[in-house]
Amino acid sequence: EVQLVESGGGLVQPGGSLRLSCAASGFTFSNHWMSWVRQAPGKGLEWVANMKHDGRERYYVASVKGRFTISRDNAKNSLYLQMNSLRAEDTAVYYCARSPAGVPAAHFDYWGQGTLVTVSS
């Protein structure tokens, strides 16, 4: 069974940093592009970043470029999101999501349950 379990969320002050993790199981992690998608309270979905299965390509939404860094450790079946210079507008539930194997630009076929990040003083 495919499982994606996020952790690392919490309350952080504006300008602070946080590192999110996503532990994957039930599939060959190293075969899949992986993404982070967020959802502000009461709002819609926003794609944040994604990374190729081998780590050689990564992409970001414009609003987080230069502040967030996506990474992965295929040996640990884990995806990460390092978030620096956090702003109030980064407050959201952050989901880890998987794309189907072997597809470079794709939809998200499995999602984790999300971890809440709150940026507030």
Add this chain to the structure above:
Amino acid sequence: EIVLTQSPGTLSLSPGERATLSCRASQSVSSSYLAWYQQKPGQAPRLLIYGASSRATGIPDRFSGSGSGTDFTLTISRLEPEDFAMYYCQQYGTSWTFGQGTKVEIK
């Protein structure tokens, strides 16, 4: 950036009725790289449709997707009680963007 506009914002229907949700793109979506997701309160999104018209694994055949270019549609042929939820379209042909969502509520 491709902007996706979903309509209507809210759809009020009764169980057994047909639901038709629209997703319009600001420019053509290449190779019909469009997906639909369902989200219920407090839950993660669930993939329904990808490639504009292919149903994801385990999705009932009352859900169908159609369209190409800039106009796409999600149809639920007969609403079941569990279908009342938020629905989002997403394009993945040029970067990745979502529509703002359509809420399907019980009339």
